[in-house]
Amino acid sequence: MHSLVNSLVLVFALGLHISPAFVAADTTVIPSNSFSSVSTFESFWNYLYPWGSDHNGINSWPPEADIGEWKGTNDNWFNTFNTSSVVRSDLVAWPADLSFHSLKAVLKPESNGADVRIDFFMDNTLRATQFGKGFIGKALWLIINLQMEGSSGSPGPTGTTTYKARNVVVTRND
Structure with a gap:
C-alpha cells in the first residue's frame, strides 16, 4: 500500500456566507457521522463539485x-488564495505514524x-494563521477529494494510494 497521499485537498468552504455579525452559539452543519452509511453520506455530500464535474469555482475562484x-x-499545505497569484501557504510536516x-x-x-x-x-495545535481578503459575503464550499497530478506532479502515483477521512464536522456560529 502506498502510504503517501499524492494530493489530498480539503478546501474549506461552506455553502453559506460568512457574516461579520456577533453570534453566540454553534450549529452543526455536517455531523461527524456523515460517512456512516450511503444514505447519510448522500444527504450531506455531493459526488461532484457543487458546480458540476469541472473544477472551475463557484461564481469566481477564489476564495x-x-x-x-x-x-x-x-507535508500538509495550509493555503489561502486571495487571488490566483496572491497565495499564502504554510507547510506542516504530517506525522508518519499512519494514524488519523x-x-x-x-474562520x-x-x-x-x-x-x-x-x-x-x-491535532488541536495552532499551526498557521492566514487572512482571506474579501471573503465575507462570498460563497464557499467544503470539498473533500483526492486530486491526482495537477500541481502535485505528473503522472501521479504508480502504486495503490489510500485516501481516508472520518469524523468530518462543520459548525457555524448562529
Whole structure:
C-alpha cells in the first residue's frame, strides 16, 4: 500500500456566507457521522463539485482556503488564495505514524467587515494563521477529494494510494 497521499485537498468552504455579525452559539452543519452509511453520506455530500464535474469555482475562484492538501510529500499545505497569484501557504510536516490526525480551520470575521482570519490547527495545535481578503459575503464550499497530478506532479502515483477521512464536522456560529 502506498502510504503517501499524492494530493489530498480539503478546501474549506461552506455553502453559506460568512457574516461579520456577533453570534453566540454553534450549529452543526455536517455531523461527524456523515460517512456512516450511503444514505447519510448522500444527504450531506455531493459526488461532484457543487458546480458540476469541472473544477472551475463557484461564481469566481477564489476564495479558497485549504485545510489539508498534500502534494506528493508528507507535508500538509495550509493555503489561502486571495487571488490566483496572491497565495499564502504554510507547510506542516504530517506525522508518519499512519494514524488519523485532526485538522481544523476556524474562520472569524475581521473588524473591517470584508476580510476573514483563518486559524489552522493540526491535532488541536495552532499551526498557521492566514487572512482571506474579501471573503465575507462570498460563497464557499467544503470539498473533500483526492486530486491526482495537477500541481502535485505528473503522472501521479504508480502504486495503490489510500485516501481516508472520518469524523468530518462543520459548525457555524448562529
